[in-house]
Amino acid sequence: MAARTLLVTAALICAVFARRPKWHxxxxxxxxERYLVDFHKVYSAEEKVYREANFKKNLQVILAHNKQGRSYKMGVNHLVDFDDSELVSMRGGRFEAAYEGKYSRPYVRKDGAVANESVDYRTVVPSVLTAVKDQGSCGDCWAHAVTEAIESSYAIATGELFVLSQQQVTSCTPLTGSCYSCNGSFPTLGYDYVVENGITEEWIYPFEAYNGSFPACKSNPYLPTPVQTIVNISGYTNVGSNSQPAVEEALSNLGPLSILVDASDWSFYETGIFDGCDYSVNISxxxxxxxxxxxxxxxxxxxxVRNSWAPSWGESGFIRLAKNAVPECGWNVGAAHSAGCFGVGPNQVWSCGQCGVLFAPQFPVVNI
Incomplete structure (x- = not known):
């Protein structure tokens, strides 16, 4: 009995020390060294020195933030030993303010439609959200946003929830200016591609760009050409830009929306209501x-907000952003050159809501 008690105690101690620490x-x-064990990372001797320097710098950022008593907390995650350029590469959201899309539709309010007091598609049964994905080092967040919005829209319309192929949208959406694949793009171009080509399931066309590579568009070698289409869309609705009532109503009556945000300070978010986007500086x-x-x-x-930085990031892959009764607004200065595909168009755009959450909401219109 004593030996068994010792074994159980030892197992509990190991479990405690094996668990990744929370912010507090x-x-x-x-x-x-503990971080490497916690996050199952292995490096060469040379790279380990570099990664440790990143880790120490970012850990100080996290600890300093958590002493401030803010409404959100930072914690350690798989990104803490990344350098600044690697963190930037994961944020591949772009936009062209002058391009509304080939198949866009204006948002038309339905008679009698109202916004609910609260909405949470994470809790809908049967589920209309697939599991949180991990885009890795590829800047194809735009393709994930498109794919996941279509998954949810189709599930709401039909009751069938498919895991669709982010890689197909990433690799096959045509090059537009500098917007392409892991280099970054914006959801409208991904929707345009799916309208014209449809989209297949992830198991048929699996994700291959985790390490930031640029796989060419291809047909599955085991299926007829072109790749078998599972879901088609006829277009997408541009919900009123910077309109909080329109976004609330669309979420209540349509479903999850793809959006663009300023995520420059999200990397080490762990929990709480994020209010870290400062409109006195540029909203990128x-x-x-x-x-x-x-x-x-x-x-x-x-x-x-559902992110694509793995389910271990944030609140099980999600982040909560502050929502004010009167949304705060500000300028994204240098928009055409820092975030556009062509380097033309307006050099600044007006964006509202925490981190610009209200700027460019879109909803795919699925064919059923």
Whole structure:
């Protein structure tokens, strides 16, 4: 009995030490060696030195932030030993303010449609959200946002939830200016591609760009050409830009929306209501994600956003953004050259909502 008790105690101790620390358990004593074990990372001797320097710098950022008593907390995740350029490469959201898309439709309010007090598509049964994905080092967040919005739209319309191919959208959406594949693009171009070609399932055309490669568009060698289409869309609705009532109504009556946001300070987010986008500085719309709801906690309103940085990031792959009764707005200066595909068009755009969440919401119109 004593031996068994010792074994159980030892197992519990190992389980405690094997668990990744939460934000309130972090201190400067958290070592890089422990981090490597916690996140199953292995490096060569030379790269290990470089990664450790990144880790130490970013850990200090996290610890300093958590002392401020803000509404959100930072924590360690798989990105903490990345350098700044690697973090930027994951934010491949672009946009062309002058391009509304070949198949866009204006948002038309339905008679009697109202916004619900709260919306959370994570809790819908049967599910209309597939599992949170991990785009890795590829800047194809735009393709993930498109694919996941179509998955949800089709599930809401038919009751069937397919895991669709992000790689097909990433690799096969045509080059437009500098927008392409892991180099970054914007959801409208992905929707244009799916209208004209349809989209297949992930198991047929699996994700291959995790390490930031640019796989060429291809047909599955085991299936007839072209790739078997599972879902088609006829277009997409551009919900009123910077209109909080329109976005609330669309979420309540249509489904999850693809959006563009400024995610430059999201990397180490762990939990809470994020209010870290400062409109006194430039709002750079650099990342594409899905808006899947809104709610209230202890009197504070928030948006629910689904990211594509793995389910271990944030709140099980999601982040909550502050939602003000009167949305704060600001300029994205240098938009045409920093985020556009052609380097033309307006050099600044007006964006509203925390991190620009209200700027460019879109909803795919599926064929059933």
């Amino acid at each position: 358990e972090l201190s400067e004593k958290y070592s890089f 719309l650099d990342h594409a994600v899905n808006l899947v709801g809104y709610g209230t906690q202890d009197g504070s309103d928030y948006w629910i």
